[in-house]
Amino acid sequence: MTGSPRFIVLLGPPGAGKGTQARLLGEILGLAHVSSGDLFREHIRARTDLGRLAQGYMDCGQLVPDEVTIAMIRNRLKQEDCRAGAILDGFPRTPAQAQALDQMLVDQCGCKVERVPYVKIPESTLVERLSGRWTCQQNGHVYHLRFNPPIVPGKCDLDGSALYQREDDREDTVRQRIRVYLEQTAPLVEHYRQRGVLVEIDGDGPIPEVSEALVRALQAA
Numbered sequence: 001m002t003g004s005p006r007f008i009v010l011l012g013p014p015g016a017g018k019g020t021q022a023r024l025l026g027e028i029l030g031l032a033h034v035s036s037g038d039l040f041r042e043h044i045r046a047r048t049d050l051g052r053l054a055q056g057y058m059d060c061g062q063l064v065p066d067e068v069t070i071a072m073i074r075n076r077l078k079q080e081d082c083r084a085g086a087i088l089d090g091f092p093r094t095p096a097q098a099q100a101l102d103q104m105l106v107d108q109c110g111c112k113v114e115r116v117p118y119v120k121i122p123e124s125t126l127v128e129r130l131s132g133r134w135t136c137q138q139n140g141h142v143y144h145l146r147f148n149p150p151i152v153p154g155k156c157d158l159d160g161s162a163l164y165q166r167e168d169d170r171e172d173t174v175r176q177r178i179r180v181y182l183e184q185t186a187p188l189v190e191h192y193r194q195r196g197v198l199v200e201i202d203g204d205g206p207i208p209e210v211s212e213a214l215v216r217a218l219q220a221a
Ligand code: ADP
Pocket: 012, 013, 014, 015, 016, 017, 018, 019, 020, 021, 129, 130, 132, 133, 134, 142, 143, 144, 145, 147, 148, 203, 204, 205, 206, 207, 210
């Protein structure tokens, strides 16, 4: 590994394109993609106690409690593939999680969050994005019926597994998730702005354009 580890946090409402962009950025920058939502969904599939606990909150669009979420991410960041850093997608989502992340990075590598791209998108677009989202069973690769369709309908281009619609992408749950985002996560925008690490990205363009803007913003860091 050369240079100090790079930890980048993608902020933005549900449906902004964080998962899509985190995966691409991870490949471009050679960093692990750490998605708290994907980790919870893995626990649900593996029928662990954490999965059972998380599912109750996820199905109704609420946040999983800080304590268990923080412990899960702390374990994930200790894994070998995060030694060079990571693109964090969906974590932190509360001020307590942001504070815990700072401490984890100090403990792990004496480092700080390097940059926080805030992916901005009009609220009216979010429901359209999420109601057309299809996710792959095996690895959580993400598609959209209109904006990013798979080559073979219903099948993941990358691993061939079946695509499904997330239970929490139903319109009523999406609206609840947006409310929760505005109440609990949106304050992190000012938190990171004050620390001088926030960079605003227009998320309302085609996927390759948003990627280019992100790469430019991270190179300028
Ligand atoms: P998040 O992780 O922020 O919730 P996703 O990356 O899962 O968002 O994207 C939500 C949906 O929008 C997915 O169906 C994805 O294919 C689609 N999408 C992502 N980025 C764009 C974009 N720039 N333009 C149109 N659709 C997009």
